[in-house]
Structures are given as structure tokens and as C-alpha cells.
Amino acid sequence: MTKRDEIRAFFSREIEDNMDALYGVALRLTRSGADAEDLVAEAVIKAWTAINTLEDRSRFRPWIFRILRNCNISQYRKQSVRPVETRYEDGDDEELAALLNEQPDDFLMWWANPEREFFNDVLGETILSEIERLPEEFRMTIILINVEGLTYDEAAEVLDIPRGTVRSRMKRGRTLLQKSLWQQAKEAGLIHDRVDGNQQ
Amino acid sequence: MKTKETHQHDIGCLQAIEAFYAYLDGEIEDPTSIEEFEHHMRHCRSCYSRADVEKLLSQRIADSSKAKAPELLQNRLRDLMEEIK
Numbered sequence: 001m002t003k004r005d006e007i008r009a010f011f012s013r014e015i016e017d018n019m020d021a022l023y024g025v026a027l028r029l030t031r032s033g034a035d036a037e038d039l040v041a042e043a044v045i046k047a048w049t050a051i052n053t054l055e056d057r058s059r060f061r062p063w064i065f066r067i068l069r070n071c072n073i074s075q076y077r078k079q080s081v082r083p084v085e086t087r088y089e090d091g092d093d094e095e096l097a098a099l100l101n102e103q104p105d106d107f108l109m110w111w112a113n114p115e116r117e118f119f120n121d122v123l124g125e126t127i128l129s130e131i132e133r134l135p136e137e138f139r140m141t142i143i144l145i146n147v148e149g150l151t152y153d154e155a156a157e158v159l160d161i162p163r164g165t166v167r168s169r170m171k172r173g174r175t176l177l178q179k180s181l182w183q184q185a186k187e188a189g190l191i192h193d194r195v196d197g198n199q200q
Numbered sequence: 201m202k203t204k205e206t207h208q209h210d211i212g213c214l215q216a217i218e219a220f221y222a223y224l225d226g227e228i229e230d231p232t233s234i235e236e237f238e239h240h241m242r243h244c245r246s247c248y249s250r251a252d253v254e255k256l257l258s259q260r261i262a263d264s265s266k267a268k269a270p271e272l273l274q275n276r277l278r279d280l281m282e283e284i285k
Contacts, residue, residue, distance in 0.1 A: 012281045019274055024267030037273045044277055048284055096218050112246040114253045124264035127257075131265065145225060146258050147265040152227045170221040178257070 011051055014060050015044055021148050025065060028143050029072045031132065039075070043068040062154035065144065069158060099172060107182050122185055130180045138173030141166060211236040216247045220254055 001009075015022075022043065026036035047067050054063050100108065131139055137159070144155040145166075152170075156163045219237050222228050228237065241248045269277075 008285060011284070015277055015281060019269040019277060020267060023269035023273060024265065027267050028265075033270070037270065037276070040269075040273060041276055041280065044280055048280075097214060100214075100217075111250055113249055122260070124260065127260055127264045131261065142261065143265065146261045152222070152225065167222050167227070170225070171218065174221055174254070174257075177261075181257075 007051060010057065011048060014064070018061065018064065021061070022064065022068060024147065025140075025143060026068060026072070028132075028139060029069065039068065039072055043071045046071060059154070059157070061148075062150060062157040065148075065150070065158040066160070069140075096171065099175060103175070103179055107179055110182060111178060122181055126184055127181065130177055130184065133180065134173055134176060138169055138176060141169040142173050142177070145170060211240045213240075213244060213247055216240045216244065217250070220251060224251065224254055224258060 019040075022040045023036055026039040026043075027033065030036045030039055043064065047064050050067065054060065103111075131142060134142070140159065141155060144150045144158055145152070150158065152163050152166045156166045159166070161169075216237060219228060219233065223234070223237050228234050241251060
């Protein structure tokens with residue numbers, strides 16, 4: 001087997017193993033099944049032409065996810081449509097305190113004493129739709145880490161941001177998600193008013 | 201230099217919440233920080249409870265969001281793999 005054959009075999013194996021993950025991330029980026037399929041195909045072709053730039057094979061996943069994301073950016077640049085982004089600075093205690101100050105008191109009270117059953121009652125579709133409503137930078141960070149199992153370093157490589165920003169986005173994104181799920185559940189009557197921290 | 205005992209009393213709820221996701225995602229490497237976080241969790245019911253549901257939510261997110269590549273895409277990618285051979 002030549003060196004080229006060996007690279008081809010490695011690439012094919014990695015694509016086969018990561019089809020679902022590539023499609024899953026593409027779906028979150030494009031929000032359309034057909035567009036996601038085209039995006040994955042385009043990214044795979046680009047990845048193959050750039051395979052020599054992959055220096056460490058153990059970093060294949062963050063490397064190809066980054067190509068996928070860049071292909072998507074090129075697409076929306078062509079269409080002059082940019083996803084809405086909200087810029088936040090890297091986090092520290094003050095930023096977290098400000099974030100928590102933004103939340104309603106009854107949410108914070110519930111979050112300090114949540115019902116486990118709440119998460120059993122909230123449907124998977126609700127969780128998905130609330131993730132979809134998050135600003136793109138939080139949505140992608142949560143998907144890459146909580147769904148695709150990337151480390152913070154790998155997610156930082158995909159998103160082209162420092163590791164500290166990944167950590168900050170996880171914190172803010174997950175808090176926003178908690179709050180939106182809580183609001184949904186409250187409207188659906190799954191969360192009850194409490195007196196002195198106890199469920200009525 | 202702070203003693204281990206002093207370290208264990210340094211962390212408050214705000215710092216614990218700050219470290220929640222990094223801890224749950226296995227992203228804290230410093231043993232002292234891990235020890236401080238875990239010490240706080242053992243002694244603070246509210247933070248323990250928050251961390252408990254965060255773990256549950258992480259699992260629900262992972263379960264709800266896994267996508268399966270459609271067969272058409274799988275075939276398309278396999279055709280592409282054939283083309284590069």
C-alpha cells in the first residue's frame with residue numbers, strides 16, 4: 001500500500017465514522033435537511049483536497065468540523081445572509097453575576113431547588129427547539145461539546161476562539177437554555193409556585 | 201501560602217456556578233480547583249441540586265440532539281469516497 005492509499009483509507013474511514021456527526025452539526029448550522037446534506041458533501045470534498053494540512057490525525061474531528069463551519073460561512077456570505085450573532089466578552093465572576101442579575105427571581109429560586117422530574121417531563125423536541133432558539137455562538141458550542149463530545153480545546157479550534165471563550169459560552173448558553181426551558185415548562189404548568197422553597 | 205484547609209473555604213456559590221460546566225465536562229485539570237468545587241458541592245445543597253440537574257440536562261441534550269445522516273447522504277458520501285480512490 002502506498003502512502004497515498006493509506007491516506008485515502010484513513011480519510012474514508014473517518015468520513016464513514018463521522019457521517020452522523022457531520023450531518024448533525026450541519027443541520028444545526030443550516031436548519032434545513034437538504035442544505036445540511038449539501039454542506040456536508042461540500043465540506044468532505046474540501047477536506048479531501050486539504051488533507052495534507054491535517055498535521056495530527058487525532059485532531060481529525062475538530063479539523064473537519066472547522067472546514068464544515070467555514071463552508072457554511074462562505075455560503076451565507078454568498079447569500080449576504082449572516083446568522084444573528086450576539087457578542088459577549090470572555091467571562092469572569094463579574095460577568096456571571098451580571099448574567100444572573102438578568103434572570104427573574106423566581107427562575108433563580110427554582111434553579112437553586114429544581115425538580116428532577118421537570119427534565120423527565122420536558123420533551124426532547126422542546127429541548128431541541130429551545131437549543132435552536134439560542135444565538136448561534138451558544139448553540140454551536142453546546143452542540144459541539146454536549147452532543148458531539150468535543151473537548152473545550154477542540155471546540156475552540158472549530159470555532160476559532162480561545163478556550164476561555166468556549167468556557168464562557170458554555171456557561172452563558174446553558175444558563176439561557178435553563179431559563180428558556182423553565183419558561184416553557186412554567187407556561188405548560190409543569191412548574192408549580194412554591195412557598196418558602198417547598199413545592200405546593 | 202494558603203493551606204489546603206484555607207483553600208477549601210475559599211469558594212462560594214458564585215464561583216461554584218462559574219465552574220459548573222467546566223467541571224461537569226471534565227475540563228478542570230487543577231486538582232486544588234476540583235477539590236474546592238467538590239468540597240462546596242458536599243456542603244451546599246443548592247449548588248449540589250443545580251449541578252445534579254445540569255448533569256441530567258446534559259444527558260437530555262445529548263439524547264435529543266443526536267442526528268442520523270439520511271441514507272441518501274450516506275450513499276452520496278460513499279460515492280465521493282469511491283471517486284477519490
